[in-house]
Amino acid sequence: MEELNIHYWSHGPHYQFRDSIVFITWRVAGTLPAHILELFQQLKATETERDTIWDLEKIQAENARLFRLYQEYDQELAHWQTPGFFLNDAALASILTQAFHFYNGKKYELHAYCVMSNHVHLLIRALRRENGEYYLIADLIRGLKRYTAHELNKLWGKSGQFWDDYYFDRIIRDEHNYFAVVEYILNNPVKAGLASKRELWRDSYFDSRYLRDR
Numbered sequence: 186m187e188e189l190n191i192h193y194w195s196h197g198p199h200y201q202f203r204d205s206i207v208f209i210t211w212r213v214a215g216t217l218p219a220h221i222l223e224l225f226q227q228l229k230a231t232e233t234e235r236d237t238i239w240d241l242e243k244i245q246a247e248n249a250r251l252f253r254l255y256q257e258y259d260q261e262l263a264h265w266q267t268p269g270f271f272l273n274d275a276a277l278a279s280i281l282t283q284a285f286h287f288y289n290g291k292k293y294e295l296h297a298y299c300v301m302s303n304h305v306h307l308l309i310r311a312l313r314r315e316n317g318e319y320y321l322i323a324d325l326i327r328g329l330k331r332y333t334a335h336e337l338n339k340l341w342g343k344s345g346q347f348w349d350d351y352y353f354d355r356i357i358r359d360e361h362n363y364f365a366v367v368e369y370i371l372n373n374p375v376k377a378g379l380a381s382k383r384e385l386w387r388d389s390y391f392d393s394r395y396l397r398d399r
Contacts, residue, residue, distance in 0.1 A: 204310065206296060207322050208366050211330065211352035212304035213272070270341070271302040273379075278388045280336045281305060284329055285390075292320045296395055299370045300388035301377065306370045308357075326352055367391055 272278060278300050285307065289295035297308040307329075311320040334347035357363045374386040383389065 204319070206294075206308065206310040206357040206363065207354050208357060208370075209307045209309070209322070209326060209352055209354045210304060211326070212349050214346045214349045215303075272300050272305070273302055273388055276340060277337055280340065281333055282388060282390070284333050284336075288325070293325055295390075295392060297367050297370045297391040298389065299373050299386070301373060302379070306373060308366060308370060322354065326354075 270277065272281065281300050282298070285295060285298050291312070293309040293311050295309055297306075299306045307326075309322075309325070311322055311325065313319055330348045330352075337347055338344055357366060371383045371386075371389055371391060374380040374389065375383050380386040
């Protein structure tokens with residue numbers, strides 16, 4: 186098993202095995218309705234993490250528990266109306282999707298993504314640097330959020346915080362989990378009532394090469 190990297194944020198640790206595929210979600214900054222905020226606070230509560238940091242099986246069990254809670258949170262989030270704009274406006278979505286593709290094959294493998302009206306889903310695997318070390322997921326996400334926030338604010342003629350500080354991330358455990366997450370990402374617009382078929386959603390992507398590799 187590859188070495189485990191752990192990066193602490195205010196809501197708890199993010200885990201990354203060097204070669205792990207990671208599912209990531211982040212959302213637009215703003216005041217959440219009370220029922221969504223309650224789910225969000227539960228997601229931030231990671232009471233067992235201090236004792237399970239180095240136990241892979243317990244980390245995986247915790248991943249599964251939190252992902253079930255996350256699905257409920259994500260379903261609620263999909264119906265939250267962000268005042269004034271939607272990330273799926275063509276110009277905004279283009280900034281995001283171009284940014285996701287820019288480092289594909291350079292810093293990470295881009296497996297899948299979906300841009301929703303107020304949040305994004307991303308599935309990536311970090312690649313190695315020239316020195317043999319893997320890029321850190323935390324650094325990759327920080328860079329994507331920083332760049333896209335700057336470009337989105339510039340498009341709107343605004344400044345200040347665009348993305349919420351928090352992001353949700355979970356390690357893909359196995360092949361079954363991988364395809365379950367891919368299906369979840371691609372079907373998200375359909376479940377939210379935004380598209381009748383996932384193929385009709387412009388702002389999503391899956392690299393079909395990974396179907397042949399698995």
